[in-house]
Amino acid sequence: MPSTPATAPSRADLLLGYSVFRNDDPRGQFYCWRTMRAMLAHADGTRRSEAAPALIDAPDVWTQFAGWSPDGKLAIIARAWESEENYKWERANSTFRMTEGWLLDSCLVDLETRKAENVTGVDRVSAYNSGLFFWPGDPNRLGFQALIDSVSHPYSMDRDGKNKKDLTAGKAEFTYGFSASPDGKRIAYHKNYQVYVANADGTNAVRVDTGHPFHFCPTWSFDGQWLLFLDGEHYKCHPAVVAADGSNFRKLADRGGYRGVTECLVHPDFHSASSDVPVWTPDNRWIYYTARVGNAIELMRIALAPDAKPEQLSHSKPDVTHYHPKISPDGNWVMFGSDRDGRRQLYVARADGSEAAQFTDVPEGHSAMHGHWRGGRD
Numbered sequence: 001m002p003s004t005p006a007t008a009p010s011r012a013d014l015l016l017g018y019s020v021f022r023n024d025d026p027r028g029q030f031y032c033w034r035t036m037r038a039m040l041a042h043a044d045g046t047r048r049s050e051a052a053p054a055l056i057d058a059p060d061v062w063t064q065f066a067g068w069s070p071d072g073k074l075a076i077i078a079r080a081w082e083s084e085e086n087y088k089w090e091r092a093n094s095t096f097r098m099t100e101g102w103l104l105d106s107c108l109v110d111l112e113t114r115k116a117e118n119v120t121g122v123d124r125v126s127a128y129n130s131g132l133f134f135w136p137g138d139p140n141r142l143g144f145q146a147l148i149d150s151v152s153h154p155y156s157m158d159r160d161g162k163n164k165k166d167l168t169a170g171k172a173e174f175t176y177g178f179s180a181s182p183d184g185k186r187i188a189y190h191k192n193y194q195v196y197v198a199n200a201d202g203t204n205a206v207r208v209d210t211g212h213p214f215h216f217c218p219t220w221s222f223d224g225q226w227l228l229f230l231d232g233e234h235y236k237c238h239p240a241v242v243a244a245d246g247s248n249f250r251k252l253a254d255r256g257g258y259r260g261v262t263e264c265l266v267h268p269d270f271h272s273a274s275s276d277v278p279v280w281t282p283d284n285r286w287i288y289y290t291a292r293v294g295n296a297i298e299l300m301r302i303a304l305a306p307d308a309k310p311e312q313l314s315h316s317k318p319d320v321t322h323y324h325p326k327i328s329p330d331g332n333w334v335m336f337g338s339d340r341d342g343r344r345q346l347y348v349a350r351a352d353g354s355e356a357a358q359f360t361d362v363p364e365g366h367s368a369m370h371g372h373w374r375g376g377r378d
Contacts, residue, residue, distance in 0.1 A: 011044035011348055011357070014328060015374040016335065017051060017065035017075055018346055024365040029269035030087035038065040038077045040111075043333065043348045045359040052109045055079045055116055065370055066106065069134055072374045075111060076132050079118070080104040094270040098128050098147055106132035106144055120144055122161025137184035145178055154178035154189055154202070167202030177217035181224045186244070188218040188227055195229055197246060208246040212237075216260075217277045220244075221284045222377070226304070228278055228287060235259040239278040239289050241304070252278075253302045253310045256292035262323035262337070264344060264367045274323070274369065281327045281351075282377075288325040288334060297321040299336055299353060313353025316340060327351070329375040337369055346371050 021036035038051040052075070055063050060081055067076035086101025106129055108117045119142060120129035126146035135141035140159045145152050146166075152174050157164040167187065168175050178189040180200065188197050195215040198205035208215070208227070214237050216230040224244060231240035231251065237260060239252040261273035278289035288301045291310070295318035302310045313334075314322055323337040323344075335348050341358065344367035349356035360368040 009330065009332075011333075011359070012042055012046065014043040014333065014348075015072075016041055016043055016346075016348075016359070017068065017372045017374070018360065018368055019064045019370040020360070020362055020366060020368050021062070022365055023264055023344070023367040024266040026267045028087065028091050028267075029265060029272045030082060030084065030091075032265060033080070033082075034060045034062050036062040036064055036080075038063040038075070040075075041359060043335070043359055044357075045361065048361075051075055052077045052079075052107070052114065052116055054114060055107065055109075060084065065372055066130075067133060067372050068374050068376065069108070070139075070375075073111060075109045077107050077109050077116065078104060078130060078132075079107055079116075091269065096271065099150055102127055104128045104130060106130060108132075117161075119157070119159075119161035120146075123164060125155065125164050125166075131178060133179070135184055136180050136182050141184075143178060143180055143187075145176065152176050154187065156200075165201075167198070168205075169202070177229075179219055181220050181244070182222060183224055186224075188220065190215045190218060190229070193234070195227065195242075197227070197244070206246060208242055208249075210240065210242070210249050217275065219277075219280065221280050221304075222282050223284050225284070228280060230260065230277060235261075239287055239302070241287075250306075252287060252304075252308075253289065253291065253300065255289070258290065258292040258297055262290075262297075262321060264369055266365075276323050279325055279327060282329060282331045286327075286351075288327060290322050290325065295319055297323070299325060299334070299338075311352075313349070314338070314356075324369065324371065326371055326373055326376065328373050329377075335371045335373065337371070344368055 025031040040051045041048040064078040066078045081103045083101040105120045128147035131145040154167045173191045175191045193214045195208040195218045196205045214234045218227045218229040226241045230237040242249045263273045265272045286301050291300050296316040299314040299322045320340050325336045345358045346360045346368045347356050362368045
């Protein structure tokens with residue numbers, strides 16, 4: 001349950017990871033991405049620092065903050081590299097080519113020593129390894145996603161990076177949005193934009209049938225009783241839930257015409273927008289999301305309870321965008337992105353949206369995104 005106001009930590013006590021990058025280079029997204037750096041800061045905006053400077057060890061390498069270990073001692077940092085030549089081919093063909101000219105690994109960075117451990121680079125199965133997470137209930141197991149022949153597969157592996165196992169071995173369908181249930185016994189993912197639930201070893205996969213053609217990014221409630229995902233049609237999908245066994249489908253809210261992607265570049269490139277997905281609160285009571293209200297994309301929440309009504313937590317001028325809400329581990333704070341001051345900054349507010357304060361300070365021509373609470377679940 002959320003802490004009471006008397007015991008809730010202050011903004012200064014809460015540590016966050018996020019990413020900062022240039023967003024206005026007219027030559028294309030590669031020239032922006034290669035400036036990206038994983039950062040750390042407290043939620044009051046103090047004590048900012050680069051999270052993993054040692055990983056920037058070659059030209060055209062960048063880092064992105066991607067999560068935390070459950071105890072908050074390790075940061076999950078993606079180290080990415082692409083060749084300029086490969087990007088030029090991609091831009092000319094308006095598609096990614098990740099079979100060559102790319103190398104992306106997920107690393108664990110000790111916050112005390114800043115020493116980095118490249119766990120996906122051990123017994124490598126792919127040149128593009130993302131989405132690393134600590135397996136619930138098993139400190140010696142990790143999950144991640146590997147891109148093999150341009151097809152994404154969910155993998156598990158030991159804590160040291162060994163014993164990598166493809167959980168959809170032999171399948172040719174693109175599998176994404178991979179997560180494990182809180183007890184570690186089930187997994188969920190979307191394959192060809194349909195949600196599946198399976199055993200932890202990938203067996204007995206069952207498709208969730210909502211009657212709609214597009215599902216995206218299933219996440220488990222903290223009690224493991226529900227799956228939250230986007231449902232509907234591509235660019236016209238809305239927060240929905242099903243019970244853990246795939247039954248009791250329910251649309252929770254409507255996003256009011258919001259396409260569900262937030263564009264982070266001044267000069268949009270092919271596939272440069274970032275997906276904006278709903279998230280749970282730790283007490284399983286609320287779902288936070290973003291939706292179009294009038295001419296702005298606003299921060300919203302809705303209770304899981306039947307017949308609940310959406311609550312609008314931000315009230316903006318026309319053309320303002322909010323994106324990527326994340327809830328603090330105690331449920332008392334919400335972090336989100338917004339361009340309300342003309343730049344894409346990150347903010348922290350009370351859970352009801354009040355007392356919002358900016359904690360990043362990116363300069364003109366830059367953007368802050370990909371925020372993660374220390375101790376939170378991503």
